[in-house]
Amino acid sequence: DQQVKQNSPSLSVQEGRISILNCDYTNSMFDYFLWYKKYPAEGPTFLISISSIKDKNEDGRFTVFLNKSAKHLSLHIVPSQPGDSAVYFCAASAYDSNYQLIWGAGTKLIIKP
Amino acid sequence: KAGVTQTPRYLIKTRGQQVTLSCSPISGHRSVSWYQQTPGQGLQFLFEYFSETQRNKGNFPGRFSGRQFSNSRSEMNVSTLELGDSALYLCASSFLGANYGYTFGSGTRLTVV
Numbered sequence: 508d509q510q511v512k513q514n515s516p517s518l519s520v521q522e523g524r525i526s527i528l529n530c531d532y533t534n535s536m537f538d539y540f541l542w543y544k545k546y547p548a549e550g551p552t553f554l555i556s557i558s559s560i561k562d563k564n565e566d567g568r569f570t571v572f573l574n575k576s577a578k579h580l581s582l583h584i585v586p587s588q589p590g591d592s593a594v595y596f597c598a599a600s601a602y603d604s605n606y607q608l609i610w611g612a613g614t615k616l617i618i619k620p
Numbered sequence: 621k622a623g624v625t626q627t628p629r630y631l632i633k634t635r636g637q638q639v640t641l642s643c644s645p646i647s648g649h650r651s652v653s654w655y656q657q658t659p660g661q662g663l664q665f666l667f668e669y670f671s672e673t674q675r676n677k678g679n680f681p682g683r684f685s686g687r688q689f690s691n692s693r694s695e696m697n698v699s700t701l702e703l704g705d706s707a708l709y710l711c712a713s714s715f716l717g718a719n720y721g722y723t724f725g726s727g728t729r730l731t732v733v
Binding site for chain 2 (some may be wrong): 541543596607
């Protein structure tokens with residue numbers, strides 16, 4: 508049972524445009540969500556997180572939106588840069604599972620020059 | 621400051637053997653978690669150690685075990701290796717836990733032949 512789903516295995520975006528990466532979840536007990544970025548041959552790097560008491564969190568070019576009623580979150584990258592080409596993972600945690608992170612399968616983002 | 625160090629980077633083992641992977645967290649980080657990543661899969665949680673105690677455990681068979689030492693360094697052991705254990709094993713450290721943002725190591729690529 509996949510509790511965190513990233514339904515797009517890959518996404519291609521023109522440099523300078525907005526990249527929108529999506530993530531859906533099924534467990535209504537999730538109360539914390541995180542996004543990580545991963546380059547080949549490296550470990551994932553923490554990008555941005557959001558608590559379930561918020562619906563938006565911004566950090567520079569990165570904004571995460573949370574829609575609890577739809578059990579959906581998205582990561583917006585504006586403007587997209589070549590260095591943003593990577594695999595992006597969405598992860599979620601819940602208090603009642605001792606905050607064990609549950610990960611999506613990842614979306615490969617390709618920024619075209 | 622030094623990042624999370626995983627050794628070795630690459631490993632080739634024969635089916636039925638056992639293997640030990642090592643992880644040195646960022647100085648001061650008390651939480652160390654281990655993940656398995658296989659092609660097309662998200663990160664699968666193995667276990668988390670906090671101050672030498674296993675705090676969380678994923679759904680892996682008992683062949684997968686770990687421990688944490690007083691200096692927070694951690695080891696992961698896999699006994700009776702199977703072909704399906706071939707994967708990238710990632711270690712992540714955090715001061716308090718997953719919700720505060722992990723720092724990942726570059727991983728150990730294990731190939732079982």
